[in-house]
Amino acid sequence: MxxxxxxxxxxxxxxxxxxxxxxxxxxxxxxxxxSSDKPKEYVLDMFPYPSGEGLHVGHPKGYIATDIYSRYKxxxxxxxxxxxxxxxxxxxxxxxxxxxxxxxxxAVEKNIARYKEQLSIIGFNxxxxxxxxxxxxxxxxWTQWIFLQLFKHGLAYExxxxxxxxxxxxxxxxxxxxxxxxxxxxxxxxxxxxxRQWVLRITDYAERLLNDLDELxxxxxxxxxxxxxxxxxxxxxxxxFKIKTQNAKRKTTTQNLKFTVFTTRPDTLFGATYxxxxxxxxxxxxxxxxxxxxxxxxxxxxxxxxxxxIERTAEGKEKTGVELKGVKAINxxxxxxxxxxxxxxxxxxxxxxxxxAVPAHDERDFQFAKKYELPIRMVICPHYPAxxxxxxxxxxxxxxxxxxxxxFDGLSNEEAxxxxxxxxxxxxxxxxxxxxxxxxxxxxWGEPIPLIHCEKCGVVPVSEKDLPVVLPEVESYEPTGTxxxxxxxxxxxxxxxxxxxxxxxxxxxxxxxxxxGSSWYYLAYTLGTKKLKRKTQNYLDDKNIKKLLxxxxxxxxxxxGAEHATRHLIYARFWxxxxxxxxxxxxxxxxxxxxxxxxxxGADGRKMSKRFGNVINPDDVVATYGAxxxxxxxxxxxxxxxxxxxSEESIIGPRRFVEKVWRLSKHIGSETDARDESKLxxxxxxxxxxxxxxxxxxxxxxxxxLANEMERxxxxxxxxxxxxxxxxxxxxxxxxxxxxxxxLGHKTSIHLEPWPSHDESKIISEGFxxxxxxxxxxxxxxxxxxxxxxxxxxxxxxxxxxxxxWIDGQSIKKIIYVKNKIVNIVI
RNA sequence: GCCCGGAUGGCGGAAUUGGUAUACGCGCACGACUUAAAAUCGUGUCCCGAAAGGGUUGUGGGUUCGACUCCCACUCCGGGCACCA
Numbered sequence: 001m002x003x004x005x006x007x008x009x010x011x012x013x014x015x016x017x018x019x020x021x022x023x024x025x026x027x028x029x030x031x032x033x034x035s036s037d038k039p040k041e042y043v044l045d046m047f048p049y050p051s052g053e054g055l056h057v058g059h060p061k062g063y064i065a066t067d068i069y070s071r072y073k074x075x076x077x078x079x080x081x082x083x084x085x086x087x088x089x090x091x092x093x094x095x096x097x098x099x100x101x102x103x104x105x106x107a108v109e110k111n112i113a114r115y116k117e118q119l120s121i122i123g124f125n126x127x128x129x130x131x132x133x134x135x136x137x138x139x140x141x142w143t144q145w146i147f148l149q150l151f152k153h154g155l156a157y158e159x160x161x162x163x164x165x166x167x168x169x170x171x172x173x174x175x176x177x178x179x180x181x182x183x184x185x186x187x188x189x190x191x192x193x194x195x196r197q198w199v200l201r202i203t204d205y206a207e208r209l210l211n212d213l214d215e216l217x218x219x220x221x222x223x224x225x226x227x228x229x230x231x232x233x234x235x236x237x238x239x240x241f242k243i244k245t246q247n248a249k250r251k252t253t254t255q256n257l258k259f260t261v262f263t264t265r266p267d268t269l270f271g272a273t274y275x276x277x278x279x280x281x282x283x284x285x286x287x288x289x290x291x292x293x294x295x296x297x298x299x300x301x302x303x304x305x306x307x308x309x310i311e312r313t314a315e316g317k318e319k320t321g322v323e324l325k326g327v328k329a330i331n332x333x334x335x336x337x338x339x340x341x342x343x344x345x346x347x348x349x350x351x352x353x354x355x356x357a358v359p360a361h362d363e364r365d366f367q368f369a370k371k372y373e374l375p376i377r378m379v380i381c382p383h384y385p386a387x388x389x390x391x392x393x394x395x396x397x398x399x400x401x402x403x404x405x406x407x408f409d410g411l412s413n414e415e416a417x418x419x420x421x422x423x424x425x426x427x428x429x430x431x432x433x434x435x436x437x438x439x440x441x442x443x444x445w446g447e448p449i450p451l452i453h454c455e456k457c458g459v460v461p462v463s464e465k466d467l468p469v470v471l472p473e474v475e476s477y478e479p480t481g482t483x484x485x486x487x488x489x490x491x492x493x494x495x496x497x498x499x500x501x502x503x504x505x506x507x508x509x510x511x512x513x514x515x516x517g518s519s520w521y522y523l524a525y526t527l528g529t530k531k532l533k534r535k536t537q538n539y540l541d542d543k544n545i546k547k548l549l550x551x552x553x554x555x556x557x558x559x560x561g562a563e564h565a566t567r568h569l570i571y572a573r574f575w576x577x578x579x580x581x582x583x584x585x586x587x588x589x590x591x592x593x594x595x596x597x598x599x600x601x602g603a604d605g606r607k608m609s610k611r612f613g614n615v616i617n618p619d620d621v622v623a624t625y626g627a628x629x630x631x632x633x634x635x636x637x638x639x640x641x642x643x644x645x646x647s648e649e650s651i652i653g654p655r656r657f658v659e660k661v662w663r664l665s666k667h668i669g670s671e672t673d674a675r676d677e678s679k680l681x682x683x684x685x686x687x688x689x690x691x692x693x694x695x696x697x698x699x700x701x702x703x704x705x706l707a708n709e710m711e712r713x714x715x716x717x718x719x720x721x722x723x724x725x726x727x728x729x730x731x732x733x734x735x736x737x738x739x740x741x742x743x744l745g746h747k748t749s750i751h752l753e754p755w756p757s758h759d760e761s762k763i764i765s766e767g768f769x770x771x772x773x774x775x776x777x778x779x780x781x782x783x784x785x786x787x788x789x790x791x792x793x794x795x796x797x798x799x800x801x802x803x804x805x806w807i808d809g810q811s812i813k814k815i816i817y818v819k820n821k822i823v824n825i826v827i
Numbered sequence: 828g829c830c831c832g833g834a835u836g837g838c839g840g841a842a843u844u845g846g847u848a849u850a851c852g853c854g855c856a857c858g859a860c861u862u863a864a865a866a867u868c869g870u871g872u873c874c875c876g877a878a879a880g881g882g883u884u885g886u887g888g889g890u891u892c893g894a895c896u897c898c899c900a901c902u903c904c905g906g907g908c909a910c911c912a
Contacts, residue, residue, distance in 0.1 A: 180909095222831050222906085229830060229908055236912080263912060276912090313910060345910045355912050363828095364910055433911055562906085636852070638840060642833090643905085650839065650853040656867095657852085663867090698841070701851040708851090711868090771847045776893035778847055816892050822846050826892050 011662040013626025017734040030125045041078035043070040046560025047085045050111035052096045055118045057616045058600035062559040071730035075755035083525040085132035090514025094445035104445045123627045134517030138533040141468030144450040145539045155201045165193035170479035174438040176567045181310040195483035200437040218593040226565040232433025236264035239426035241329040245290040262351030267416035270405040271379035272356035274339045275329045279304040280348035292326035304344040332424035366395035442485045444477035446511030454498035454505040485509040519575040526552040540584040554587045562596040598643035628732035629655040635696035665743045670715035684758035772797045773824040797823040
């Protein structure tokens with residue numbers, strides 16, 4: 001019998017959590033609707049990539065935070081949208097499918113089912129009516145539609161420039177897909193390869209992507225800084241150098257031969273003692289006949305084309321190069337003939353692919369000049385006037401005044417920049433490190449690019465009414481490795497009449513990169529699954545759809561990993577700005593507030609990975625401790641944006657806390673008193689402020705303190721306990737609901753209760769603890785019940801026995817008083 | 828090399844933004860309950876010291892009546908970029 005009662009009272013997380021998850025779904029607790037006059041709040045998680053591995057305990061950290069935040073916002077009277085979906089196109093899904101010999105679609109379906117199950121047992125409040133899946137044709141027809149708009153506005157172009165090629169994944173990659181010169185997915189060293197590809201003109205938006213960061217006041221500063229560095233703006237000048245051939249008998253027309261350099265230091269132009277072209281520079285072909293050592297030059301070009309990015313940029317690597325014999329460049333300032341080199345330290349795809357070299361004022365040029373014994377001429381002096389310029393043992397890159405620069409001598413180098421540029425007929429120019437977005441992949445598992453190549457008309461977009469261009473179902477989808485997409489072999493799919501002239505046409509067979517679908521998914525949620533699937537003619541250019549978009553957009557709170565700072569978050573901002581320019585959305589930035597959860601590492605401090613065998617599965621934790629405990633633990637581990645190692649040991653703390661809350665329900669039955677009320681209102685204040693700022697660890701700490709207070713009492717008041725449960729409910733939704741409905745007997749869910757607001761007048765002062773310091777060191781404290789005047793406090797402080805002892809005849813220089821806090825006696 | 832973070836007990840961390848450093852939790856020790864254990868509760872727990880007292884927020888210096896907090900220099904750890912002209 002005794003044992004039976006014990007069982008009855010026991011907190012059984014398994015039963016409770018299952019029960020309420022089912023009930024909440026039945027009651028449709030988390031349905032979102034636009035027909036509400038409440039203010040809207042759009043809370044968004046970065047949607048997951050459903051991989052074959054399933055979720056580990058690190059993944060839900062951000063989801064727990066948005067779940068708490070969105071429940072809190074709902075209780076605060078907001079109309080909350082909190083959706084979830086799947087980012088399922090791209091390399092990982094396809095590589096997984098290839099490895100396991102299943103079709104990617106089946107793999108994705110299976111993985112999604114598993115993910116959904118894993119998420120559901122943690123008790124998230126997603127509105128699954130708005131679930132999206134980027135690989136659903138009903139979804140990607142919209143992705144294709146947006147691509148067509150980009151194409152029609154000249155922001156998508158075909159190119160044959162050499163790009164990053166992953167030999168293992170057998171596809172071209174964007175700069176953003178690289179990790180230290182290696183494929184971000186498989187770790188293979190990336191090569192440069194010249195293949196036909198589609199590219200998006202993200203660089204047209206570089207300036208706005210950079211400037212508008214300043215408006216994102218509620219983004220973490222470090223993420224904005226990452227984007228600024230990635231965009232990498234630098235201001236300089238483009239200046240033409242004429243080429244003079246020394247050998248007139250060759251047949252090449254040598255008139256007007258020139259190349260353009262980009263430099264941020266046009267002020268040093270008089271010091272340019274040679275010039276360097278990148279080995280890929282296109283002018284080299286036309287110089288073949290006039291270069292005396294063409295064999296050597298050709299050899300160097302071939303060699304560097306076979307080198308990987310890593311080999312070319314290896315740290316500490318000595319610079320190499322070959323002089324172009326038989327040609328000279330003319331320094332436009334002083335008409336001096338200077339040698340031209342090719343060297344692979346000059347990058348083809350930055351600036352103009354050519355530089356003027358000023359060894360005296362650039363470290364790289366200095367090294368190169370030392371090696372090839374080229375003249376080093378100082379033209380900026382730190383101290384002016386200087387009788388002679390010192391001999392340099394390293395480049396001087398600082399500021400100064402011009403010397404050896406003709407009529408510009410004596411100018412400060414900042415002033416000289418523009419003047420010299422004008423003098424030589426150059427133009428000021430802004431350059432970015434950001435590259436245009438290589439947008440095609442030679443892989444199967446992606447959105448087909450909706451374009452048709454016609455023999456007569458060239459590239460023709462697929463008619464909008466014919467979207468989606470469905471990815472054909474095929475047996476074999478292995479990448480070819482030739483630079484062609486595996487789709488190219490499916491002739492019945494590829495061959496199609498040109499939409500313009502009806503003649504012979506072929507479909508574009510490259511597919512879009514993984515980042516395409518995620519560049520607008522936050523817009524898709526606002527439509528809901530039904531509208532997304534419905535037949536539409538106008539897509540985003542539809543009055544009703546625009547209305548929905550502008551009801552919810554911008555996203556008010558966006559939570560996801562900082563690793564997306566220079567990938568998804570740049571791409572999405574780019575697409576959004578484009579859609580804004582077309583009038584489809586009314587805000588120029590998609591995400592108002594951004595938070596990035598710190599990584600949860602394995603217990604060994606390393607990143608959780610199957611490879612290290614340190615993966616903790618949330619299902620197991622939920623089974624052992626319960627979802628509420630898991631949620632509390634992950635939020636209590638430390639500051640949200642800071643990483644932490646998983647600790648199986650300390651999860652017992654949050655579990656004990658939940659059990660304590662459970663036990664407290666057996667002690668209800670007293671009246672409220674003012675002291676309790678004061679503590680409650682302090683807690684309301686603290687928890688509310690902390691949730692707003694994503695300081696969940698201290699919010700939970702405040703709840704624990706209040707629970708400890710309640711526990712100290714014989715009996716607690718039902719009203720206070722109820723209020724406490726409401727504060728707890730976003731963190732531990734199941735146990736709060738169980739106690740709310742079953743123990744306290746409420747008919748409706750605790751999650752529909754209004755959030756309590758704190759009443760400052762209920763927070764009573766428990767007297768003032770005055771700290772008495774001598775020379776800033778704490779010597780004693782005393783308490784006053786009521787607020788005393790400054791003089792009274794000082795008097796009391798000086799009367800303390802300990803203080804008297806310390807003063808002991810010494811003279812008091814002054815007494816500093818901080819109201820109701822501190823008396824500091826200086827002797 | 829450049830740009831961001833960070834460093835507080837045995838451990839995770841807190842500190843109203845210059846005012847009693849170490850809240851809350853883990854761990855540990857002791858005690859209560861128990862035949863016993865578990866669970867739970869209570870007490871203690873930064874270091875030295877018997878005490879008085881002294882020291883302590885990575886290191887060194889500075890500003891201040893007073894510094895985890897502000898300034899200067901440095902060390903270490905994490906992240907990003909990296910021959911970007």
